[in-house]
Amino acid sequence: MNIALDMMGGDYAPLEAVKGIKAFLTDACNLVPHLTLIGDQPSIQLLLLQYGIETNNITIVHASQAIEMHEHPTRALREKKESSIAIGFHLLSNGSVDAFISAGNTGAMMVGALFSIKAIEGVSRPTIGGYFPRENGKLGLLVDAGINADCKPENLVQFALLGSLFVEHIWGISNPRVGLINLGEEEGKGNILSQATYPLLKENSQLNFIGNIEGRDILMDKADVMVCEGFTGNVVLKMAESVYDIVQRRGIQDEHFERFNFEMYGGVPVLGVAKPVIIGHGISHATAFKNMISIAQKMIDTALLAKMETAFSK
Amino acid sequence: MNIALDMMGGDYAPLEAVKGIKAFLTDACNLVPHLTLIGDQPSIQLLLLQYGIETNNITIVHASQAIEMHEHPTRALREKKESSIAIGFHLLSNGSVDAFISAGNTGAMMVGALFSIKAIEGVSRPTIGGYFPRENGKLGLLVDAGINADCKPENLVQFALLGSLFVEHIWGISNPRVGLINLGEEEGKGNILSQATYPLLKENSQLNFIGNIEGRDILMDKADVMVCEGFTGNVVLKMAESVYDIVQRRGIQDEHFERFNFEMYGGVPVLGVAKPVIIGHGISHATAFKNMISIAQKMIDTALLAKMETAFSK
Numbered sequence: 220m221n222i223a224l225d226m227m228g229g230d231y232a233p234l235e236a237v238k239g240i241k242a243f244l245t246d247a248c249n250l251v252p253h254l255t256l257i258g259d260q261p262s263i264q265l266l267l268l269q270y271g272i273e274t275n276n277i278t279i280v281h282a283s284q285a286i287e288m289h290e291h292p293t294r295a296l297r298e299k300k301e302s303s304i305a306i307g308f309h310l311l312s313n314g315s316v317d318a319f320i321s322a323g324n325t326g327a328m329m330v331g332a333l334f335s336i337k338a339i340e341g342v343s344r345p346t347i348g349g350y351f352p353r354e355n356g357k358l359g360l361l362v363d364a365g366i367n368a369d370c371k372p373e374n375l376v377q378f379a380l381l382g383s384l385f386v387e388h389i390w391g392i393s394n395p396r397v398g399l400i401n402l403g404e405e406e407g408k409g410n411i412l413s414q415a416t417y418p419l420l421k422e423n424s425q426l427n428f429i430g431n432i433e434g435r436d437i438l439m440d441k442a443d444v445m446v447c448e449g450f451t452g453n454v455v456l457k458m459a460e461s462v463y464d465i466v467q468r469r470g471i472q473d474e475h476f477e478r479f480n481f482e483m484y485g486g487v488p489v490l491g492v493a494k495p496v497i498i499g500h501g502i503s504h505a506t507a508f509k510n511m512i513s514i515a516q517k518m519i520d521t522a523l524l525a526k527m528e529t530a531f532s533k
Numbered sequence: 534m535n536i537a538l539d540m541m542g543g544d545y546a547p548l549e550a551v552k553g554i555k556a557f558l559t560d561a562c563n564l565v566p567h568l569t570l571i572g573d574q575p576s577i578q579l580l581l582l583q584y585g586i587e588t589n590n591i592t593i594v595h596a597s598q599a600i601e602m603h604e605h606p607t608r609a610l611r612e613k614k615e616s617s618i619a620i621g622f623h624l625l626s627n628g629s630v631d632a633f634i635s636a637g638n639t640g641a642m643m644v645g646a647l648f649s650i651k652a653i654e655g656v657s658r659p660t661i662g663g664y665f666p667r668e669n670g671k672l673g674l675l676v677d678a679g680i681n682a683d684c685k686p687e688n689l690v691q692f693a694l695l696g697s698l699f700v701e702h703i704w705g706i707s708n709p710r711v712g713l714i715n716l717g718e719e720e721g722k723g724n725i726l727s728q729a730t731y732p733l734l735k736e737n738s739q740l741n742f743i744g745n746i747e748g749r750d751i752l753m754d755k756a757d758v759m760v761c762e763g764f765t766g767n768v769v770l771k772m773a774e775s776v777y778d779i780v781q782r783r784g785i786q787d788e789h790f791e792r793f794n795f796e797m798y799g800g801v802p803v804l805g806v807a808k809p810v811i812i813g814h815g816i817s818h819a820t821a822f823k824n825m826i827s828i829a830q831k832m833i834d835t836a837l838l839a840k841m842e843t844a845f846s847k
Contacts (some may be wrong), residue, residue: 328775354779365716368724402679402767410682410764438779450724451765453716455772459750460778465668465752465789500561 220250222515223316226258227285227303228323229503233258236322239508240488244272247508254515255316257282259304275320282306285323288501292326304328308335317321318515322499322507329366332489332496339524343529344370345376346449347498348385349456350426352478353440361400361437361445362490365453372416375399377447379426380530381490382444388521389514390443398432398442400451406430406497412448420446425530485510493524534564537630541599541617542637543817547572550636553822558586560823566830569630571596571617596620599637602815606640611846619644622649626806632829636800636813636821644679646743646803646810647655653838655845658684659722659805660763661694661812663770664811666792669752674700675714675751675759676804679767686730688712689760693740695804702835703828704757712746712756714765720744722792726762735762799824808836825840 224240226233240254253276256263260281267274282303286295296305307319308331321328329347337377343399349364362378363370370378379397399420401409406417408431420428432442437455447455463479485507486499495518497511518524540547550570557805558565567609570577574595581588596617600609610619621633622645631664635642643661652659663678676692677684684692693711712729713734715723720731722745734742746756751769761769777793799821800813809832832838 339651400768402682402764410762413764434768434773435775435778437772438775443651444807447726447768449839450716450727451768453750454714454748454761454765454769458751458769459748461749461752464749468668471785471787471788473785475779475783480835 220254220516221255222252222318222512223255223257223310223319223506223513225303225307225319225323226256226263227282228321229404229499230288230501231504233263233266234321235504236508237263237270237272238505239512241270241272242505242509243512247473248312251276252519253278254512255280255310257306258285280306280310286327288324290327291325292324292330295324296313296327296330302461304331307331311496312336316531317519318495318497320486320497320499320511320515322501325498326457328496328498329489329530332492336492336494336496337492339493339527339531341379342377342491344374344377345439345475345489346381347487347489348382349452349487350481350484351445352458352475353438354475355440357440358390359437359440359445361447361452363447363449363452364456364487365449367449369450369478370412370420370448372412372419375412375416375448376419376423379420379428379444379446380423381527382446384523384527384530385488385490388523388526389517392443394427395443396429396441397426398429398436400437400445400447401431401433404431404433416446426532464494482507483510485514488514488518491527495519495524534566534631534830534833535569535630536566536634536703536826536833537569537571537621537624538826539562539617539621539633539635539637540570540577540820542595542635543813544602544815545818546636547577547580549818550822551584551586552819553826555584555586556819556823557826558776565590566833567592568826569624571620571624572599575621580607581605591727594624600641602638604638606638606644609638610641610644615772617696618645621645621725625810626650628699631833632809632811634800634811634829636815636817638674642753642810642812643803646806650806650808650810652805653807653841653845655830656691656695658688659787659803660693660695661801661803662696662764663801664795665751665759665773666789667752668789669754671754672704673751673754673757673759675761675766675770677761677763677766678770678801679763681763683764684726684762686726686733689726689730689762690733690737693734693742693758693760696760697740698841698844699802699804699836700757702833702837702840706757708741709757710743710755711740711758711760712743712750713743714751714759714761719746730760739847796821799826801830802832805841809833809838
């Protein structure tokens with residue numbers, strides 16, 4: 220197993236990425252994956268040394284360029300062929316590595332995932348999820364978190380299936396409950412999209428559809444997978460993130476609201492592309508990098524992508 | 534000035550309505566409006582006596598029926614002609630009263646407002662707003678909060694104008710800032726609807742449009758009026774309401790989060806219909822009723838409806 224990390228992506232790269240690797244290796248059990256670190260070789264080498272990281276299982280691939288956070292995704296990827304993101308996708312697409320992680324330019328990561336890796340056969344639109352903490356310590360997954368602003372009912376059904384498989388195999392929740400985010404509980408409520416999506420979710424035998432869920436249910440442990448188009452999903456996710464900021468600003472100390480710190484979850488996988496691609500927040504610190512490596516490892520360990528391919532071939 | 538109250542609407546009617554009237558009259562300045570209380574005459578009379586409410590400025594109109602919370606709105610309004618809601622709209626439409634308030638069946642209130650009162654000329658879809666507390670003690674108004682699940686760009690522009698006039702005249706915020714709820718800040722971001730709405734808001738000379746606002750801005754004091762279709766608006770509002778529940782459950786005492794108790798704001802006006810109609814939460818207590826009477830009084834005092842008519846005739 221070989222996991223590639225973009226060492227230049229994120230506001231605190233490469234330092235926090237190195238600290239994340241250190242933390243990951245410290246906690247890792249016997250089977251440590253090989254790590255391919257892409258970025259400025261001298262700085263990475265120096266940091267690995269400083270942090271006393273054993274380099275037996277590490278390869279450094281030098282990247283002479285980096286895509287900045289606010290560059291135009293498509294243009295940057297096309298023009299910066301020696302950037303860490305471009306090299307990462309090159310290595311992933313030719314099979315040199317098994318997964319690629321970056322906390323860099325989200326747009327460039329999406330473009331790379333969609334155009335150099337391609338979607339799983341049968342998936343018309345890959346998606347990105349958002350995590351929502353629950354009071355009982357569990358997490359919920361919202362799909363789509365903002366990549367697909369306008370959707371068709373079929374897209375939402377696919378998001379539900381991709382999300383269910385992720386939650387089942389990566390979080391170990393069997394038969395995950397799927398809820399359709401809507402403005403009322405009863406069947407028949409909603410906008411044109413949600414009204415048309417409801418029967419499709421209901422009749423899909425691969426899903427454990429529990430019906431509509433409302434805004435008040437999103438922070439509760441009602442559904443494991445919460446489905447909506449990316450417009451509403453993005454607004455809801457960012458509002459939840461802002462609750463953490465308010466709680467912090469007001470000096471409220473509460474274990475549950477601490478978990479609204481979305482940074483601690485690392486990154487979110489691009490669901491529906493044929494290989495594991497994980498995108499982190501720009502503000503990722505060590506824990507986030509550590510968690511992203513763990514998610515990538517688990518996606519490979521559980522053969523999640525093969526399971527998704529099987530599900531979409533049915 | 535004559536304000537009508539449905540005394541049978543809401544989970545705690547008529548008791549909490551009477552307590553709300555008591556509180557309103559206690560705090561009222563010299564000019565007290567005449568109140569028309571619609572409902573079961575004997576119970577209302579008894580409660581007024583019990584709470585020592587002076588009845589000089591009060592008329593009781595007996596209603597032998599009541600529309601229950603879960604009845605089908607259109608059917609109930611058609612079949613229960615002697616219900617408090619049907620009588621209220623009858624009195625409002627024939628000019629016997631100047632405003633109508635109810636915490637009863639929301640659907641029946643909307644149907645009554647739209648079909649017996651009609652929209653202001655030029656308004657294609659009336660809307661309902663939701664209130665969002667800010668840390669500085671101010672409020673923001675979100676329109677639409679769930680009545681119009683699918684919208685056209687023109688609808689959103691009208692919601693923005695109706696919301697701006699409400700915020701300016703009822704809350705006294707001059708030149709209120711209008712933000713378009715979106716998944717990114719830059720012009721050009723968004724789904725098809727928000728992309729098409731942006732230029733219309735920008736070019737409208739009656740609006741102080743400040744651009745896109747994101748989910749993270751909804752709880753902040755960024756825009757006074759926040760515009761989106763009713764699907765996203767409803768999900769966002771109900772999620773904010775649930776934050777209050779979580780904070781309460783976790784025993785967190787915080788002045789700001791106390792104001793997430795949406796009950797205290799009373800009700801929301803139906804914006805865009807030709808007369809003041811205010812709809813309360815089913816769980817309305819005394820403070821909510823008191824606040825609803827105040828809002829109705831202010832809508833009449835400031836001639837808000839005439840100002841809306843003028844704005845829409847431009």
